Amino acid sequence: MQNKVQLIAYVDRLSGADLPALNTLLTTELSGLFSAVHLLPFFYPIDGSDAGFDPIDHQLVDPRLGNWADVKALSEHCDIMADLIVNHASAQSPQFIDVLNYGEKSAYWSLFLKEQDIFPSGITDSQAEAIYRPRPNHCFSAKTLKSGQQVNFWTTFTDNQIDINVEHPEGKAYLEQVLQLFADNGVKIIRLDAAGYAIKRANSSCFMLDETFDFIDALSQRANQLGMETIAEIHSHYQTQIDVAKRVHRVYDFALPPLVLHALSANDVDPLIHWLGIAPRNCLTVLDTHDGIGIIDAGPEGDKSGLLTPSQIDSLVESIHTNSGGQSRLATGAAANNLDLYQVNCSYYDALGRNDFHYLIARAIQFFSPGVPQVYYAGLFAMENDAELLKKTQIGRDINRPYLTPQEVHSRQQKTVVKGLMELIKLRNRHPAFDGEFEVSGGGTSLTMTWSKQDCQIALAVDLASQEASITSSMGDNEKALDLHQLANREAD
Incomplete structure (x- = not known):
């Protein structure tokens, strides 16, 4: 990269x-x-x-x-x-539709993760509480197979995203x-x-x-x-x-x-x-x-x-x-x-x-x-x-x-x-x-971030108290400065 x-x-x-x-x-x-x-x-x-x-x-x-x-x-x-x-596929995917139609006879039955795969006797309240949740919904969604059987599939995010048994x-x-x-x-x-x-x-x-x-x-x-x-x-x-x-x-x-x-x-x-x-x-x-x-x-x-x-x-x-x-x-x-x-x-x-x-x-x-x-x-x-x-x-x-x-x-x-x-x-x-070495310094309202490599250096200095920020750079004897206030207010071409 x-x-x-x-x-x-x-x-x-x-x-x-x-x-x-x-x-x-x-x-x-x-x-x-x-x-x-x-x-x-x-x-x-x-x-x-x-x-x-x-x-x-x-x-x-x-x-x-x-x-x-x-x-x-x-x-x-x-x-x-x-x-x-990695984690899931759509409930409208051909594979999951096949599971809904044919249940355990489907070639894709084992592709999707079910409650019974991890909790054969069913999940307890304490086990459910231990699971880290990115969203407030329950971690399972009940889906009805064509046979009429209801199965709890694991759905970490939404009931349309069926978790894969990776x-x-x-x-x-x-x-x-x-x-x-x-x-x-x-x-x-x-x-x-x-x-x-x-x-x-x-x-x-x-x-x-x-x-x-x-x-x-x-x-x-x-x-x-x-x-x-x-x-x-x-x-x-x-x-x-x-x-x-x-x-x-x-x-x-x-x-x-x-x-x-x-x-x-x-x-x-x-x-x-x-x-x-x-x-x-x-x-x-x-x-x-x-x-x-x-x-x-x-x-x-x-x-x-x-x-x-x-x-x-x-x-x-x-x-x-x-x-x-x-x-x-x-x-x-x-x-x-x-x-x-x-x-x-x-x-x-x-x-x-x-x-x-x-x-x-x-x-x-x-x-x-x-x-x-x-x-x-x-x-x-x-x-x-x-x-x-x-x-x-x-x-x-x-x-x-x-x-x-x-x-x-x-x-x-x-x-x-x-x-x-x-x-x-x-x-x-x-x-x-x-591509060189990084250093950071400052505190309170001021911050300086610097990168250095051989005879090249570039630094960002920010002072929030005075509302000033600038970038200074050098490559050998060539030095430049860029004021971010000026950059933010520069007239459009």
């Missing part, structure tokens, strides 16, 4: 069309910005109940977007990252087929979606068990054999992320987004500096993604303290609601469908109150943090919350999943803050010091 900025995007929501259109966009208007693109689920169908994360056919590119040849064509210009949806030969074969298809069509990086929930054991949390690490390790080794690397996608307590990072290729730094928001809203960089001192170096850094802004990653868990205290978490969440004019409140928790217990749904630009200066500071901090940066397409264009889409779908995360036409993509690039962000992306991609 190149140490340069990557893009995260839905094919249709960014390009306004399909894979060939996205290919054209990345090789023309957005040329030179991104070394890789994470294509959010492009499998059939892209418009299921969870925006493609509930594939009916994980091996079929949605025909509305194109085909595998189009994916391969895009891979000739940048590395492709794709989701291996330890059974049928489950292993299912994942192998998808891996092979990825390798054959130019995919270089695999995001292991919801892999932390894949292994279940009675009398456990059924989340990130020792057996889960073994499973992820074996899956990663197989991907390596096929010429691909893997990313573990896990929202959890920050110490879990540190532990996971020691055992996988790369993880996401999901603690960074709330810590940056806290720093800018509370004028307090201490939690951020603490995290930058201990954070995994083998990570992808993000501020926003197709999901909401993770809170659990910076907060406490049980008797384990967090990077932020409960009161700081409460203040942070309220600041997001205030900065977004209450829109994030309408999209978060029980206020909207598809809810998550640990996320606030809001565009990052709105979470910062549409403050261009703060937005560029946030991106600069991300780009200077250890790891490979990813920029979400809505964040690239500093998009506001899509309140109309939320109102239409009543899916909380749609508030930050806008559909952009080619005309909108072009016009948004004329915004000063977007031009400033693109300038920061180019700087992050080109400066050799980012």
Whole structure:
């Protein structure tokens, strides 16, 4: 993986069309910005109940977007990252429909995980309480077979996402087929979606068990054999992320987004500096993604303290609601469908109150943090919350999943803050010091982040008390300075 900025995007929501259109966009208007693109689920169908994360056919590119040849064509210009949806498949998949029709006689009966597979005598209340839940629903959904028999299938997320028995030969074969298809069509990086929930054991949390690490390790080794690397996608307590990072290729730094928001809203960089001192170096850094802004990653868990205290978490969440004019409140928790217990749904630009200066500071901090940066397409264009889409779908995360036409993509690039962000992306991609050694210093309201390699150095200095931020860089005798205030207020060309 190149140490340069990557893009995260839905094919249709960014390009306004399909894979060939996205290919054209990345090789023309957005040329030179991104070394890789994470294509959010492009499998059939892209418009299921969870925006493609509930594939009916994980091996079929949605025909509305194109085909595998189009994916391969895009891979000739940048590395492709794709989701291996490890934990589940759609209740509308041919395999599960076959199970409903034929029950235990179905060839796919063992592909899907049932309550009886883990709890032959049925689950007790105490066992159910021990299971780590990403959402407030029960972990099983009763499905009625054609015979009239009712069976409790494991559904970690929604009743339309039926968990796969990844330890059974049928489950292993299912994942192998998808891996092979990825390798054959130019995919270089695999995001292991919801892999932390894949292994279940009675009398456990059924989340990130020792057996889960073994499973992820074996899956990663197989991907390596096929010429691909893997990313573990896990929202959890920050110490879990540190532990996971020691055992996988790369993880996401999901603690960074709330810590940056806290720093800018509370004028307090201490939690951020603490995290930058201990954070995994083998990570992808993000501020926003197709999901909401993770809170659990910076907060406490049980008797384990967090990077932020409960009161700081409460203040942070309220600041997001205030900065977004209450829109994030309408999209978060029980206020909207598809809810998550640990996320606030809001565009990052709105979470910062549409403050261009703060937005560029946030991106600069991300780009200077250890790891490979990813920029979400809505964040690239500093998009506001899509309140109309939320109102239409009543899916909380749609508030930050806008559909952009080619005309909108072009016009948004004329915004000063977007031009400033693109300038920061180019700087992050080109400066050799980012391949060197990292240091962080400061405290209270001031922060300095420095990268050094031989005679090259680049530093970000932020003073929230005086509301100043600048980047100074040197390569040999060539020195430059960039004031982020000027960058945020520079007249559009």
